Amino acid sequence: METATPIGKIRNIGFIAHIDAGKTTVTERVLFLTGRIRKVGGVDDGTTTMDWMPQEKERGITITAAATTTYWQDHRVNIIDTPGHVDFTAEVERSLRVLDGGIVVLDSVAGVQPQSETVWRQADTYNVPRIAFVNKMDRVGASYERTIESMRRRLNANAVPVQLPMGEEDSFKGVIDLIGGRSFKYHDTPNSEPAFDPPEPGPIPDAYLETYTQYRQSMIEKIVETDESLLIRYLEGEEIGEDDLRQALRRATIGRRLVPVLCGAALKGKCIHQLLDAIISYLPSPEDVPPVEAVDAKTGEDVERFPDVKEPLSALAFKVVTDPFVGRLVFLRIYSGQVKAGASVINATKNKRERMGRLLLMHANHREELEEIGAGQICAAVGLKDTFTGDTICTDFKPVILEPPKFPEPVISVAIEPDTHADQDRLADALHKLSDEDPTFRVKFNDETAQTIISGMGELHLEVLVDRMRREFKVEARVGSPRVAYRETFTKPVRSEGRFVRQTGGHGQFGHVWLEIEPTERGSGIVFENAITGGKIPREYIPAVEAGVRQALDNGPLGGYPLVDLKIKLVDGSYHQVDSSEMAFRSAGNLAIRLAASKGKPVLLEPIVEMQVVTPGEFLGDIIGDLGTRRAQIRNIEGEDNLQTIRAMIPLGETFAYTTSLRSVSSGRATYTMEFKHYEPVSESMLNSIIKKV
Ligand SMILES: Nc1nc2c(ncn2[C@@H]2O[C@H](COP(=O)(O)OP(=O)(O)OP(=O)(O)O)[C@@H](O)[C@H]2O)c(=O)[nH]1
Ligand SMILES: [Mg+2]
Numbered sequence: 001m002e003t004a005t006p007i008g009k010i011r012n013i014g015f016i017a018h019i020d021a022g023k024t025t026v027t028e029r030v031l032f033l034t035g036r037i038r039k040v041g042g043v044d045d046g047t048t049t050m051d052w053m054p055q056e057k058e059r060g061i062t063i064t065a066a067a068t069t070t071y072w073q074d075h076r077v078n079i080i081d082t083p084g085h086v087d088f089t090a091e092v093e094r095s096l097r098v099l100d101g102g103i104v105v106l107d108s109v110a111g112v113q114p115q116s117e118t119v120w121r122q123a124d125t126y127n128v129p130r131i132a133f134v135n136k137m138d139r140v141g142a143s144y145e146r147t148i149e150s151m152r153r154r155l156n157a158n159a160v161p162v163q164l165p166m167g168e169e170d171s172f173k174g175v176i177d178l179i180g181g182r183s184f185k186y187h188d189t190p191n192s193e194p195a196f197d198p199p200e201p202g203p204i205p206d207a208y209l210e211t212y213t214q215y216r217q218s219m220i221e222k223i224v225e226t227d228e229s230l231l232i233r234y235l236e237g238e239e240i241g242e243d244d245l246r247q248a249l250r251r252a253t254i255g256r257r258l259v260p261v262l263c264g265a266a267l268k269g270k271c272i273h274q275l276l277d278a279i280i281s282y283l284p285s286p287e288d289v290p291p292v293e294a295v296d297a298k299t300g301e302d303v304e305r306f307p308d309v310k311e312p313l314s315a316l317a318f319k320v321v322t323d324p325f326v327g328r329l330v331f332l333r334i335y336s337g338q339v340k341a342g343a344s345v346i347n348a349t350k351n352k353r354e355r356m357g358r359l360l361l362m363h364a365n366h367r368e369e370l371e372e373i374g375a376g377q378i379c380a381a382v383g384l385k386d387t388f389t390g391d392t393i394c395t396d397f398k399p400v401i402l403e404p405p406k407f408p409e410p411v412i413s414v415a416i417e418p419d420t421h422a423d424q425d426r427l428a429d430a431l432h433k434l435s436d437e438d439p440t441f442r443v444k445f446n447d448e449t450a451q452t453i454i455s456g457m458g459e460l461h462l463e464v465l466v467d468r469m470r471r472e473f474k475v476e477a478r479v480g481s482p483r484v485a486y487r488e489t490f491t492k493p494v495r496s497e498g499r500f501v502r503q504t505g506g507h508g509q510f511g512h513v514w515l516e517i518e519p520t521e522r523g524s525g526i527v528f529e530n531a532i533t534g535g536k537i538p539r540e541y542i543p544a545v546e547a548g549v550r551q552a553l554d555n556g557p558l559g560g561y562p563l564v565d566l567k568i569k570l571v572d573g574s575y576h577q578v579d580s581s582e583m584a585f586r587s588a589g590n591l592a593i594r595l596a597a598s599k600g601k602p603v604l605l606e607p608i609v610e611m612q613v614v615t616p617g618e619f620l621g622d623i624i625g626d627l628g629t630r631r632a633q634i635r636n637i638e639g640e641d642n643l644q645t646i647r648a649m650i651p652l653g654e655t656f657a658y659t660t661s662l663r664s665v666s667s668g669r670a671t672y673t674m675e676f677k678h679y680e681p682v683s684e685s686m687l688n689s690i691i692k693k694v
């Protein structure tokens with residue numbers, strides 16, 4: 001019985017990291033080692049269980065976060081393997097929202113890479129305790145010490161190594177456990193096949209004694225510093241025992257004061273045993289994290305829900321997937337209470353009744369049927385029709401609303417034109433299902449050009465979506481070249497009047513509003529406030545004013561891009577007993593925004609990304625020259641002769657097809673990554689050329 005695992009023995013964990021750090025490889029090894037799969041899968045030959053989508057197998061990258069469950073030392077471990085590519089950041093965001101602990105996988109050659117910094121910050125936002133796994137210790141150029149140093153420098157992490165590698169690169173043999181004072185050596189396997197036999201325990205080899213003593217000492221100091229009573233005992237000269245150290249380290253990790261660091265080589269199957277032990281030892285169970293905060297759906301009061309099956313049910317929908325066999329699957333994290341398959345529940349966010357059909361335990365794209373599921377667990381439900389990512393599921397008894405994960409706004413778009421009428425119909429279905437799954441994927445229909453515009457987080461994101469439309473939904477379509485999702489905003493506050501009056505025989509039309517429009521902080525979106533007093537505009541017309549305002553905001557004055565970051569206050573107006581209508585007030589709202597446009601001194605906002613280029617020193621000059629022609633601002637160049645890293649801020653619009661350009665200036669030897677940072681106003685001198693180009 002699945003719910004039989006006591007809650008203290010559940011771990012909801014996820015692997016997070018930069019692209020290619022080895023998250024999926026680690027997950028596959030974990031599944032094999034714990035007996036969940038019989039044949040070990042590889043990313044390089046497309047035989048993984050976790051990367052199950054065809055696009056993932058072909059490209060060797062993870063695209064969607066996949067959930068799975070396994071057991072280790074009679075603990076149940078629910079695992080989410082997340083993608084590292086920045087275009088799929090929504091997958092990381094929603095996973096971190098529902099996880100209790102994270103394993104940050106680092107490449108021992110590259111150290112902390114840009115996307116690791118990003119996921120680290122995301123994990124901070126969601127208060128997720130973590131441990132670090134320094135992977136690829138077998139690679140040429142591997143360095144445990146340098147990687148830990150980069151964790152401290154780049155992530156500001158209070159990293160505490162709890163292991164020492166025995167050997168690096170080719171001679172990486174296993175690890176020394178600094179707490180237990182033992183070594184674990186793996187047997188060599190033929191043809192560099194992964195090692196899965198348990199490692200051989202032994203004493204600390206003589207060659208490591210000195211480093212061991214030094215690392216152990218500094219580890220103990222870091223641990224006792226987090227616990228006053230241990231600190232006193234330590235300062236009085238007492239030898240702190242293994243159990244005390246482990247317990248204190250567990251508390252400090254869960255309290256996010258320390259980050260235990262381990263190492264290994266997932267590809268070779270080395271040190272996965274110890275990693276699993278560490279997940280059980282140091283990462284929290286659902287009981288160990290603070291109760292989830294929620295808002296009472298009826299009173300709006302702040303409340304807490306405890307991870308207890310006796311509490312009222314609360315569950316957060318964090319992912320929606322359309323499965324070709326079972327249909328629409330809604331992934332849920334159960335925070336409190338329990339629920340049976342077939343139960344009647346409510347979606348507290350939408351205030352709608354829903355039926356929990358089947359309950360499934362997911363193992364990548366395979367599933368196991370459950371009868372009941374309780375607090376602390378992660379599962380997928382079939383049958384919830386109106387539940388979307390971010391919604392809360394409850395029972396009638398004390399419904400609450402949990403905080404949904406936050407998703408970034410899309411920054412790039414392409415036009416898509418179906419080849420035939422039949423394709424048009426299939427396209428509509430595909431767009432509906434794909435945007436249901438992916439909150440960073442948006443669809444808009446451009447009336448003027450009769451084109452469908454799809455927007456997403458980057459070129460790769462849109463490419464994968466279009467590929468899925470072709471393969472899963474059989475849509476044949478022409479796809480335009482990528483365009484930047486520009487925005488517009490005002491730079492000056494404006495007071496604007498919208499007076500919509502028509503006299504055409506019989507009934508006239510009358511709507512009249514005064515708006516105060518004020519630019520707000522970047523990223524704050526649109527806020528509409530009604531400040532009408534004394535019934536100058538009857539209450540029933542206010543939503544119509546807002547609708548008209550929002551409609552006009554969709555089409556900015558400079559290039560037709562959406563206006564953002566504005567506070568719009570409805571301050572005054574008038575109405576007519578007979579002639580006023582919703583339609584008239586809608587038009588008045590719309591008009592007031594359009595008339596405000598020139599007075600508000602509008603500017604075009606463009607997305608700026610941070611780019612990091614890693615190149616052999618000889619190409620540095622050419623790359624910088626090329627970046628210069630792309631309006632890039634170089635922030636920093638560091639490294640040694642043989643490898644230089646350039647960090648630059650650059651407008652997204654200047655990065656299209658950069659792959660090809662970088663390949664040609666560096667003979668294919670430089671690589672780059674980029675990440676969206678913020679929107680910035682386009683200078684007056686660039687404005688015309690951008691508007692003309694698009
Ligand atoms: N040498 C070596 N290579 C490894 C190790 N672990 C993973 N790799 C390789 O690194 C590459 C990326 O591995 P993945 O497991 O796909 O990495 P990932 O972090 O899941 O990547 P994304 O999901 O795309 O972010 C593959 O070619 C792996 O074979 C390791 O321990 N040693
Ligand atoms: Mg992966």
